[in-house]
Amino acid sequence: MLSEEKLRDLKKRLGSAQVLSHPVELLTYETDASMERGRPDAVVFPRATADVVQIVRWANEAGVALIARGAGTGLSGGAVAEHGGVIVAFSRMNRLLEFDEAGRSIVAEPGLVNLTLDEFARSRGLYFPPDPASGRSATLGGNIAENAGGPHCFKYGVTTNYITGLEVVLADGQVVHLGGRALDYPEYDLVGLLTGSEGTLGLITAVEARLLRNTPAIKTMMASFDSVEAAGRAVSAVIAHGLTPATMEMMDQKIMRIIEDFAHAGLPVEAGAALIIEADGYAESVTPQIEEIAAILRQHAARDLRIAGSAEERDLIWYGRKSAAGAMARLAPAYYLVDGTTPRSRLAETLAAVNRLCEAEGLRVGYVFHAGDGNLHPFILIPDPTDQALLGRVWRVGEAFMRLCVEQGGSITGEHGVGSEKRQYMPLMYNPDELAVMVEIKQLFDPHDRLNPGKIFPGNQQIGKSASGQAGKAAGRPTEGAGVAGPAENMVYAVRDAADAADFIRSCAASRQPLRVRGGGTKSAALPALPVTLSTARLAGIEACAPEDLYVTVGAGTPLAELQAELARDGMWTPLVSPWPAATIGGIVAANLNAPLRMRYGGIRDLVLAATVVLPDGRIIRAGRPVVKNVAGYDLPKLFVGSHGTLGLITAVSLKLVPRPRARRSFIVPVETLDEGLNWARQLLRVCLVSSALLLCRGCDLAAVSTPYALIYTAEGMPEDVAAELAQAQQILRAAGAGDSLRVDGLAGSDVWASWLAAATAETVVRAGVAPKMLPQLATALAPALGDASFVADLANGQLFTRGAAVEAVRGPARDLAGYAVVLAGTAADRWGYVPGGLGLMRGLKALWDADGFFNPAAFIV
Amino acid sequence: MHMKDGVLAEFTTPEFRNLVAQCIHCGLCLQACPTYDVFGTEMDSPRGRIALMRAASDGRLNGNELHQVFARHINLCLACLACQTACPSGVQYARLIEITKIALERRRRQGLIERVVRWIGLRQAMPHVDQLKALARLLWLYQASGLQHLVRRLNILPAGPLRAAEAILPPILPRKRDYSRPAPAFGKRRGKVAFFYGCIQEAFLGAVNEATIRVLQRNGFEVHFPAGQTCCGAAQLHIGEEALARDLARRNIEAFLADDFDAIIVNAGGCGATLKDEYVGLFRDDPDYAAQARAFSAKVKDISEFLAENLREQPRGIVSLRATYADSCHLRHAQKIVRQPRSLLRLIPGLDLVELRQPDRCCGSAGVYNIVHWETADQVLATKMADIAATGAEVIVITNTGCHMQLNAGVQKAGLNARVMHLVELLELSYQRGEL
Numbered sequence A: 001m002l003s004e005e006k007l008r009d010l011k012k013r014l015g016s017a018q019v020l021s022h023p024v025e026l027l028t029y030e031t032d033a034s035m036e037r038g039r040p041d042a043v044v045f046p047r048a049t050a051d052v053v054q055i056v057r058w059a060n061e062a063g064v065a066l067i068a069r070g071a072g073t074g075l076s077g078g079a080v081a082e083h084g085g086v087i088v089a090f091s092r093m094n095r096l097l098e099f100d101e102a103g104r105s106i107v108a109e110p111g112l113v114n115l116t117l118d119e120f121a122r123s124r125g126l127y128f129p130p131d132p133a134s135g136r137s138a139t140l141g142g143n144i145a146e147n148a149g150g151p152h153c154f155k156y157g158v159t160t161n162y163i164t165g166l167e168v169v170l171a172d173g174q175v176v177h178l179g180g181r182a183l184d185y186p187e188y189d190l191v192g193l194l195t196g197s198e199g200t201l202g203l204i205t206a207v208e209a210r211l212l213r214n215t216p217a218i219k220t221m222m223a224s225f226d227s228v229e230a231a232g233r234a235v236s237a238v239i240a241h242g243l244t245p246a247t248m249e250m251m252d253q254k255i256m257r258i259i260e261d262f263a264h265a266g267l268p269v270e271a272g273a274a275l276i277i278e279a280d281g282y283a284e285s286v287t288p289q290i291e292e293i294a295a296i297l298r299q300h301a302a303r304d305l306r307i308a309g310s311a312e313e314r315d316l317i318w319y320g321r322k323s324a325a326g327a328m329a330r331l332a333p334a335y336y337l338v339d340g341t342t343p344r345s346r347l348a349e350t351l352a353a354v355n356r357l358c359e360a361e362g363l364r365v366g367y368v369f370h371a372g373d374g375n376l377h378p379f380i381l382i383p384d385p386t387d388q389a390l391l392g393r394v395w396r397v398g399e400a401f402m403r404l405c406v407e408q409g410g411s412i413t414g415e416h417g418v419g420s421e422k423r424q425y426m427p428l429m430y431n432p433d434e435l436a437v438m439v440e441i442k443q444l445f446d447p448h449d450r451l452n453p454g455k456i457f458p459g460n461q462q463i464g465k466s467a468s469g470q471a472g473k474a475a476g477r478p479t480e481g482a483g484v485a486g487p488a489e490n491m492v493y494a495v496r497d498a499a500d501a502a503d504f505i506r507s508c509a510a511s512r513q514p515l516r517v518r519g520g521g522t523k524s525a526a527l528p529a530l531p532v533t534l535s536t537a538r539l540a541g542i543e544a545c546a547p548e549d550l551y552v553t554v555g556a557g558t559p560l561a562e563l564q565a566e567l568a569r570d571g572m573w574t575p576l577v578s579p580w581p582a583a584t585i586g587g588i589v590a591a592n593l594n595a596p597l598r599m600r601y602g603g604i605r606d607l608v609l610a611a612t613v614v615l616p617d618g619r620i621i622r623a624g625r626p627v628v629k630n631v632a633g634y635d636l637p638k639l640f641v642g643s644h645g646t647l648g649l650i651t652a653v654s655l656k657l658v659p660r661p662r663a664r665r666s667f668i669v670p671v672e673t674l675d676e677g678l679n680w681a682r683q684l685l686r687v688c689l690v691s692s693a694l695l696l697c698r699g700c701d702l703a704a705v706s707t708p709y710a711l712i713y714t715a716e717g718m719p720e721d722v723a724a725e726l727a728q729a730q731q732i733l734r735a736a737g738a739g740d741s742l743r744v745d746g747l748a749g750s751d752v753w754a755s756w757l758a759a760a761t762a763e764t765v766v767r768a769g770v771a772p773k774m775l776p777q778l779a780t781a782l783a784p785a786l787g788d789a790s791f792v793a794d795l796a797n798g799q800l801f802t803r804g805a806a807v808e809a810v811r812g813p814a815r816d817l818a819g820y821a822v823v824l825a826g827t828a829a830d831r832w833g834y835v836p837g838g839l840g841l842m843r844g845l846k847a848l849w850d851a852d853g854f855f856n857p858a859a860f861i862v
Numbered sequence B: 001m002h003m004k005d006g007v008l009a010e011f012t013t014p015e016f017r018n019l020v021a022q023c024i025h026c027g028l029c030l031q032a033c034p035t036y037d038v039f040g041t042e043m044d045s046p047r048g049r050i051a052l053m054r055a056a057s058d059g060r061l062n063g064n065e066l067h068q069v070f071a072r073h074i075n076l077c078l079a080c081l082a083c084q085t086a087c088p089s090g091v092q093y094a095r096l097i098e099i100t101k102i103a104l105e106r107r108r109r110q111g112l113i114e115r116v117v118r119w120i121g122l123r124q125a126m127p128h129v130d131q132l133k134a135l136a137r138l139l140w141l142y143q144a145s146g147l148q149h150l151v152r153r154l155n156i157l158p159a160g161p162l163r164a165a166e167a168i169l170p171p172i173l174p175r176k177r178d179y180s181r182p183a184p185a186f187g188k189r190r191g192k193v194a195f196f197y198g199c200i201q202e203a204f205l206g207a208v209n210e211a212t213i214r215v216l217q218r219n220g221f222e223v224h225f226p227a228g229q230t231c232c233g234a235a236q237l238h239i240g241e242e243a244l245a246r247d248l249a250r251r252n253i254e255a256f257l258a259d260d261f262d263a264i265i266v267n268a269g270g271c272g273a274t275l276k277d278e279y280v281g282l283f284r285d286d287p288d289y290a291a292q293a294r295a296f297s298a299k300v301k302d303i304s305e306f307l308a309e310n311l312r313e314q315p316r317g318i319v320s321l322r323a324t325y326a327d328s329c330h331l332r333h334a335q336k337i338v339r340q341p342r343s344l345l346r347l348i349p350g351l352d353l354v355e356l357r358q359p360d361r362c363c364g365s366a367g368v369y370n371i372v373h374w375e376t377a378d379q380v381l382a383t384k385m386a387d388i389a390a391t392g393a394e395v396i397v398i399t400n401t402g403c404h405m406q407l408n409a410g411v412q413k414a415g416l417n418a419r420v421m422h423l424v425e426l427l428e429l430s431y432q433r434g435e436l
């Protein structure tokens, strides 16, 4: 209980209108949307970051726990003050602070509601892709803390894919700015770590996010099938044909009957399952897309296929699906909505198993789920929430379902988070080392267990001052003179597998022998040489390729080119491009150098689903799982992307696959002056929807271009989309008075970028990053310094690559625009020239697992 | 859980418990709620209010808490029912809030002044249109004499309910209509309807009633004015005066069922919702009378609903104005009438109809809410006016009495150059211009 005195102190600091403490009023903060409950001692309503700092300072002095709350729509108890404490409610910090139409980004307070942002963006031709079903109430802070996703995530990903920067108040009251509006800052991806951390690592006070161009057209259809299995096979076939619908939602017969009884939405209740599929893109493309999908579905025994011809018909199709929760609520006063992910190809099997379980326990269940990503939601009815025996049966089925998901390589939660609801299941999914690593991170960020205590981690995991910060590490940390002999000097050791690597790394640690990690050697060659090098050359080859589930697991030492060649046989690829043919997957992930095509497919951080990592203390962990939707615990894979091999050795990586684009086409526009080029590029940015590059280059080796500059615009995907987009782009150029452009089929801007980088041999290559809308400004500011030097400006991603210019000349202007400039190749006194907002945390992380700094020293800022 | 003293019988009935249990506290209604928008606090949101009702039902609140904190948050509810539309689980918020208010009201000790004001307002004035009209004439004098101008200029009314009441006073036009005879249909007669002219509407916004009658006449309907009709009882019911409301309901049912009309026309969304949805419930314990109430309610039609189905004359006169339509909460959320007013407006040549960002957001009028809770209502109104201002509308189209007065005040406060008009006034304007 909070003493009167402490409460008075809080009110004095915040103003009493910002503090709620009447016991009756506090009743309304007992729950979120889950079944968890607990009464807070008070609720505070900060209006600005400074208020949050005040609150955290007060909490530290008073020794009180803080629980962040957005809209309280969470389904795992994340915002519930389980054991009392003070709720920090962000409902009054809900402003959109900046809207950048040209750069497609925003800055907002965490209490801004998902749909409010989305609607505003749509009124300006853009949108915010994460679309949880709770979007009309849920806040950005809650979306980020839970890494929310919705029906569109099959094609467009989840919240983490759109968050570029965060302002966070840490447990000690320090305010840090992580990431920002530029991409790929030279820092550990703490933004990625905070996303999905359920309010346990920091209080988010500002959000920087990306938006996409609103798709001009959408077409929706519904098809019914005899069984869930049949519908599942049809979904697989659609994916195998290289199609990527915007959504694929499935309902089984049980839920359709329940919905139909109350909503009368005309659902095919006689069928075993129904699919709602939506295709988006240009108007020219959605009809052929839907027709092709329809043909595939028919071949796979679809009956009763309905294609919406109007907005009303579309609404009607969705109406049934959206009435699911309401229909269930009418049947029973409560239901347990379980959330779990299996690899997509195992959906039907999992569902049949859950059905058997429910039958055995005498429970009524129905399903709606995102068939594209394997995220399954059994709704289990609870006719009498006070019947403890009944509840026991419900929880039993829930647990059995979790086990099934895990056994199949999935996750205990795809989108609702762990909170207090699922913490006891964490050990099902993670081994003790993996859990310990997460606990260590929590301790680093929040040593006194002040923020959302008790959440995520099972009860036996001690957090807080009393537990030793070293507890987890002791297990894996080698003692000097342990089994393995110290390595000889000047050796290159190619490890055979993760276990072998762990032994070797442990032995180096034991003898404090500095160790260099080498992949393809494209990068590590530039680092100071060390007597001992670990090579990933033997960690090569595909471990598992699941085109149907859209992922591949590959050894870290596999060269990208080899992987792509293998994948091409299945009509797939992983949308990565590297300038260096020898580059390995592990190296690419560690270095995080993104090609222009990230504007279309996301960056490396968005493609890495899971990774096996040997930590510098010798523990082997599997970070993440090879499913798109997994929010169980911290999103560890993010930490290793762009860490330049300083946090551990990546031995294997699971990457997201996408179907190879059916069409790829570029045009090249000759440009006389920089201003002209930037001006045209700015206008072209508005149409980017399926484009995979928008580059302005100088000194690129392009045949048939004799002007000093050239603009390159690439689009790829469905042929109709590519044609429509290029036509729009051409129209803009004509209106702007550009000369004739050159059309090149098959050419990708990313390849132009790659060959330009590969061609740099002796020169210094610099990568500068700023917010995309600032890039023209950066290019203009740099013009005098660059002189005749060659450069490539990646306009959509806010990246500018220079060859032969002095790094200092680039760095100054980039920093002035809140950006950075790093040296990619060549020598420089300071390769990074940047002090990340989270540098203290980065150092802390590094020290957690490599206190002596023997692992890959001098490879990165830390 | 220990029971505290003072748990009210109304909160422990199976009906109430079931109504409360229907809410799965998902929070999907939060953003629909105007008071959550103002305060950002759970207890001023639908979910929080229901949580409080649940606590009351579970006996977790003592008498003192019930009549103070609990009552405060219940009374701050506008009863706009936006949450009921937003709720995916079918929570019947209208019933919940009604039962809760009635339960609280039954036990409340009112101050002397409040009792006098209520006695005058709810028992003497509203049920007697003639007395209201007399008041209106007095107020007309207040306006016409320039006194209103002076009062507003000098800013002499202290901030509070009186000032709030003064602010919503619409410009009053003296008018005389003879209700003892039906108004004939123009052109070929298509049927006969009864007109429910209401109390405040009739006294203070007579022009709206005039326009309603004329539009019906133009479309071939003979308009009757059953004598003995009275105030609908909504205001009485919503502050818990159930017996009085039942009495008024009976008088109306008898007056309107005396003859066989094609429809009973109402032009105020709030009254319509009561006549349609609440009369039957009032006679829950009197099955015989409930049947009559059902027969009555089945005939009640909002003017826009009726016209959308029965329009014969196209409005032809050009009205080149930019307009926006502000949904009446009770028309939209209780009567579910959304499309009809808009499609009628789109028939008017020259009218440029711009949608609000939140057309269904309450304006803060809500019966007498804007007088009692003027501070909250002012904030709700300010949000509404900002939305309206952003459209650049010259006409704000409404379909309810309370909205009419509240938005009139809003236009004044915000200094907008816009007029508030009922849908039928705009239609009538177009008809008139079409005749020239």
Ligand SMILES: Cc1cc2nc3c(=O)[nH]c(=O)nc-3n(C[C@H](O)[C@H](O)[C@H](O)COP(=O)(O)OP(=O)(O)OC[C@H]3O[C@@H](n4cnc5c(N)ncnc54)[C@H](O)[C@@H]3O)c2cc1C
Pocket: A032, A033, A067, A068, A069, A070, A071, A072, A073, A074, A075, A077, A078, A079, A090, A110, A131, A132, A133, A134, A137, A138, A139, A140, A141, A142, A143, A144, A145, A146, A147, A148, A149, A150, A151, A198, A199, A200, A202, A203, A204, A205, A325, A415, A416, A452, B026, B027, B028
């Ligand atoms: C009907 C319904 C449908 C849903 N559908 C989906 C769906 O389709 N997809 C999906 O992913 N989820 C879904 N959810 C779950 C939930 O809505 C999401 O997790 C949502 O993102 C939570 O947002 P919120 O603002 O309500 O957060 P809250 O519930 O208030 O909080 C959630 C977590 O975020 C933390 N948090 C909140 N704000 C901050 C901050 N500023 N800083 C740090 N931590 C913070 C809290 O401590 C808590 O741990 C659904 C929920 C409901 C009730």
Ligand code: SF4
Pocket: B032, B033, B034, B035, B036, B044, B045, B046, B049, B076, B077, B078, B079, B080, B081, B082, B083, B084, B093
């Ligand atoms: S009726 Fe209106 S004010 Fe009352 S809780 Fe519902 S939405 Fe809020």
Ligand code: SF4
Pocket: B022, B023, B024, B025, B026, B027, B028, B029, B030, B046, B047, B050, B083, B086, B087, B088, B089, B090, B091
């Ligand atoms: S009233 Fe409806 S929408 Fe609101 S919390 Fe309850 S169930 Fe959810």
